[in-house]
Amino acid sequence: MKKNISLGLVLVMMMSLMVFASCAKKAPESEETPMGITTGTGEGAEAESEAERQRRIAEEEIAEDRARQAEEEKAKFLDTKIYFAFDDSSLSAEARETLLAQARWLKENRGRTVVVEGHCDNRGTEEYNLALGSRRAQSVKDFLVNAGVELSQIVTISYGEEKPAVRGNNEEAWAKNRRAEFRLR
């Protein structure tokens, strides 16, 4: 007998719990409007600042991404080299394509001045290579200006064969040394 009573009690409690739970879920909805109108200022501000915080965190994350992206783009810009054929200052199709990307960066960064360095391999003679390096830097400058970069954003300098990228007396080294490099002023 006693067992039956207690079982019935548990059953009743469970049912009433369920009813309470469903009521509790609905309760705030029905109560919110009047509360908000009358006395809810304090609680409402808290909710707003929470939303603001969420928004600010999200914004900061995006800004960080942009900064990182800008750094990457700048690094890529500075890492880019334009290569030339022996005793030649003309731009290959590949060089032109690369330079379009360089021009894009410079146009997005109008405040920056770039120094275009012209370099040569060590096969020619030093003085002629100084002049050749100057022509290589000038070729790059001309292309960038034609691609819409401000003239005032570009300075050229020739190092001839004085600053090789790699040491060596073979075609591999020579090819790496016949180049234009970019640095920011």
Place this chain on the structure above:
Amino acid sequence: MKMLYPSTPSRCIKTAFLCLLIVLAMAGTSFANYDYINISDPFQKRIPMALPVPVSLSENQQTQQIAGSVADLLHRSLDFTGYFTLIDSRAFLDAPGRQGIATREINFKNWRDIGAELLITGGVRLEERILQLEFRLFDPFRQELVFGKRYTGEVSDLRKMVLRFCDEMISRLTGDFGVFNTKIAFASETQNGKAIYLCDFDGENLRRLTDGIHIALSPAWSPDGRSLAYTSYKNGKPDIFVRQVATGNEKLLADHEGLNITPAWVPPDGTRLAATLSFEGDEEIYLLTDSGKVDKRLTRSWGVDVSPAFSPDGKKMAFVSGRAGSPQVYVMNLETGRTSRLTFEGRYNTQPAWSPRGDRIAYSGMSGGESDIFVINADGSGLRQLTRNSGKNESPDWSPDGNMIVFSSTRKGDSSIYVMTASGSDQRPLVDMPGNQSLPAWSPPVAAP
């Protein structure tokens, strides 16, 4: 006779001390002895010469030491010229010093028998710190004194005294001054950059002129031998500076936008310089005043124009131009403006240097990865190759007497400075130092001390 040593204020004190006394009997003072060395081809036949160690004329140990140094320096200096074959002292029939050194004491037959066509005897006297050197040049076949000289000075003047005798001797034998009073400037790599260095004609007295931090290159002597013009990156880009060698005073000559490179003084007076500038967008050669103002543009061609080199009278300019698609040497007549191409052999000919006699131009020509020194007559005839199969041989320059050529070579790995006779014989290194050396420039006869 040419004045060999115009005295200058800065040298007066030294010169006064190094008083030069001509006290010896001089049979041949009035006539020149130019028939010993054929100036048009001086290296056709080397003159066998005997050079016994000078005799000690004072009784002390230092005198003997000095005699040894004098013999050594005399030997090296005369050997340097390429005119002489110095006979091995073991072949001498007369022991050095046993016989006297004056004409009547010489047994000419003993020197003739070993084939000596010239003989130099010397004497060293050191008394109360005053050094006296006397030298006599003999012709054993004519059995006569060619000339004799006595020099008095301090022990520290030894090198100068010996080299003056050498200069005098070459002047007597060739009718031209020697190279013993000249210097050679060149560029050499330093830890972080490249600097201008200076040494005597034989590589002695090596010293650095520019800071060694920045890149400096292309030294060019003023016609009076007192100043060097060169390119330096010390202001962040290639500009031209002029330095007084004796004082070290340096001034900026040209810093136009772009390139300021390959300076060359216009002879004979050196009141103007030529250089390659690119401020108008193309690498062209301009004339500058000695204060650096642009006086006149000399070249007008699309492409590189670089490396001006003037004929001794300053009326013609050799230079390098890429106008035909590859670098070649051209000659411009500065009076008419007419330009003609000088080099046609090979696809890469640069670095012209006009000989002091005005008849020839040396340059470096490249084929494949190798370069060689060539000499061509100023009219384009008579091309001769002076180096071969020895790496990159570049940047020739003439000794002021026109008998030798200094150049750079990679024959032993790094680029070093070498010297050879103007016919290409006797190629040997000038200085032994680490890193790459390049762009040698031989001074005029009277270089700054």
